[in-house]
Amino acid sequence: MQGWCFDAYDSVRFDAYYCIDSTHQLSSSDVLKDDVKWNLIKDPENFNLGHNDFNVWLLLRLKNEKADKNYMLTIENAHLDTLVLYKYGKSTTKIVSTGDRQFFSQREHEYNMFVFTLPDSCDFFLLRTTTQGSLSMPITIKGVSEYMVDSNTDTMMLALFFGIVFLSILLNVLLYSRIRENVYLFYVVCLIGNAVLNAVDSGVAFQFLWPNHPDLNQYVGLFYACAVTGLLFSQNFLSLKKTAPLLNKFYYVLYVYVLVMVIINLMGYYNISIEYLVYYFYASSFLFLFSGIYLYFIKKYRPAFYYMLAWGIYAVCGVVYMLASEGVLPFTFITKNALKIGNILEIIFLFMAVVDKIYDLREAKEHSDFEALRLAEENKEILSARNNALEKFASFTAHNIRGPVSSIMGLTNLFQMVKQNDEETNKVVGFINQSALKLDDVVKDMILLLTLHNREESKREELLLAPPYYEAKKLFTSSLPEGTVVLFEESFLQRKIYAEETILKFTFSQLLDNSYKFREVSKPLKITVREEIEGNYHCIYFSDNGIGFDSAKYKDDVFGLYKRFHVNGQGKGLGLYFIKEYMRKIKGKVAIESKQDEGVVVRLCFEKI
Missing domain, CATH: 1.20.1070 (Rhopdopsin 7-helix transmembrane proteins)
Structure with a gap:
């Protein structure tokens, strides 16, 4: 068998051969017989027999001038099932067995690849390899220092x-x-x-x-x-x-x-x-x-x-x-x-x-947000223009309807003043007059809502809560039927808020009117008004002992437009809506609590100055 020498760092020279055992039966003594054909490994560092199901025997023979020196054999494939190294000395043979089917601690050197010590005192080495995977076996032999x-x-x-x-x-x-x-x-x-x-x-x-x-x-x-x-x-x-x-x-x-x-x-x-x-x-x-x-x-x-x-x-x-x-x-x-x-x-x-x-x-995303913002601004301008047009149309309609309605009411009143013998005609005229009055109320409501919507914040000013309330109370008491008893309990703080006096008067008037409309007729009406400070707000609590209603049941509709919660026919469901919209406009808060036959408590909160 002809030799083939390889250098590693100019310090280790060795011959390398291989033979194939397709029967899986050959022993170390069998492969050393003269009739076994050994093949030359031309490039040990790239030795690869692909995926095959047979045993591979390697024959390694060191050629070094230095004696009594150990060398390190490395097989750079971590997935070989079994490796058995036979170290043939002059008088003894040492066998080392390892592989990825054995415990890692059984390896001669605990390294992720397979590493064996090759004593220079040995004549040659046999290595049997068995695996179900790739028979890629890059072979390197180096001195200890080079290996380290x-x-x-x-x-x-x-x-x-x-x-x-x-x-x-x-x-x-x-x-x-x-x-x-x-x-x-x-x-x-x-x-x-x-x-x-x-x-x-x-x-x-x-x-x-x-x-x-x-x-x-x-x-x-x-x-x-x-x-x-x-x-x-x-x-x-x-x-x-x-x-x-x-x-x-x-x-x-x-x-x-x-x-x-x-x-x-x-x-x-x-x-x-x-x-x-x-x-x-x-x-x-x-x-x-x-x-x-x-x-x-x-x-x-x-x-x-x-x-x-x-x-x-x-x-x-x-x-x-x-x-x-x-x-x-x-x-x-x-x-x-x-x-x-x-x-x-x-x-x-x-x-x-x-x-x-x-x-x-x-x-x-930034570009998309910018486009969305631009479109939102465009839509805002379009909506604003349409809203202004609708407001102008509504205002024009309300004011123009008011004139003919007033004329109808005047004519029906004049007609009623003239004595008529036809009873049916009088009834018809009476119905026309009632309808005209209702239509007039609707038009007044429209004008009121438009007035609120078009209010400018510049009209707000610093003021106390008490004066607008007392003015509204004065108008309220003067409009009561003679002999009506109303009990008042009032407590105000001398603190200013930022609001519009006219709207406050209207708000208090609405609350007073509601208390009277929905009073319990079997007992005197009692109205309690008190002012308190809650955090960053000035709050006024307005309560009465009227017939009340189930606010928990109607919580989603309490401040709705034209929403009514009593069967006595009084009220149009506009006052609370107006109050809610105004408080929203000035960034205030409004809440209402009530139970049937236990009266109502309305809470209005204004931002502190």
Whole structure:
């Protein structure tokens, strides 16, 4: 058998061969027989036999000038089921067994990849490998110092990657808690999926999460299904349902593909599921890159720019790694870690893409808000113009109706003054007069409401509550029938409010009139008025001992226009409406409480000066 020598840091020279045991029956002594065919390994650092169901035997022979020195053998595939290393010395053979189907603590060195010590005192080494997954076995043999440097570098790269992922997840969760944009959540899910994939693929998950449960490693294919988080993020980030519906359908094809692979894995066909999941990663990476290019250049979708750069950089790093694996590029620190570097840069650029999209959404929202405000102002002007026109029309109508109504009332009164023998005619004229009186009341109400609506705030002034009340009381008592008894209990504070004296007089007159209209005839009417200060308001409480009504029952209609709550026919349901509208206009408050046969309490509150 011809030798083939390889250098590692110009310090370790070794021969490497392999043979295949498709029967799974050959022992270490069998493969050392002369009739066994050994194949030369031309490039140990890229040794890969693909997905095959057979045992692979490696023969390693060190060629070093220095003696009594240990070297480190590393097999850079964390998912080999079984590895048995035979160390052949001059008089003894030492056997070391490990694999991802054995407890992590059984490894010769507790490292995420498979590492063995190769004593220089041994003549040669045999390594038997069995796995249901990929027979990719990159082989490196280095001195202890060189191995320590490389392993520390690899550990730092993994720590850097997971550190960036953790910080990115934390940052995006905090941003979501403040901004409440779903794209942050989808990016967090994508980051978690990416972290799970890398933790499983690098063996870190087995090393730190389930070192005592190697049986979980046979379900690695299920963890690879986390790759669909990239599909979820891309669909949401690029808004594919709106921006590219046809392209969006290809994403659903990949969902189905991954689901089928998961089902195959659960059925026990681990080898097949792992082999074909690799094609998913190729297809999804191409789809992500194509989506970014298509949406940015064809659809002019600005947020796709950084997304396109992220996947473009990752693709370039992937090509660099493949070229280094094929020997086209030298296998340096950069080319060896090209995929990890690409992954880190991808995460950074995807975060920039998310930030850019949020900025774009905010900009669009501001533009939308500006347009909405502009349209609202236009509508406000249109409504204001229409309201002014309606008010003018109503005012014109009310004043013009008032004249003919007054004429009808005058004529009917004159007609009634003239003696008529026709009784039917007198009745008709009486009905006409009553209708005219009612119509006159309606017109007066219209004029009153228009007057209130057109009131300007400039007419308000500082005044005390007591004087307007006493003026309204004077008019009220003078209009009462002779002999009517009304008891008053009044308490006022010498504090000023900001209101309009005329409207206050009208308000008090309405309340006094209502108390008289809805009094309990079997007892004297008692009216209580008191003024109090409540926080930032001056409040006046107006109560009586009248017949009252159920305010809880009619709470939605108490201040309604032309709403009445008594069957005695008195009142038009206008007074309380007028009071409510005025208090609203001056930013005051009004409330009413009443129970049947227990009177009414009206509370008016005015802002303090």
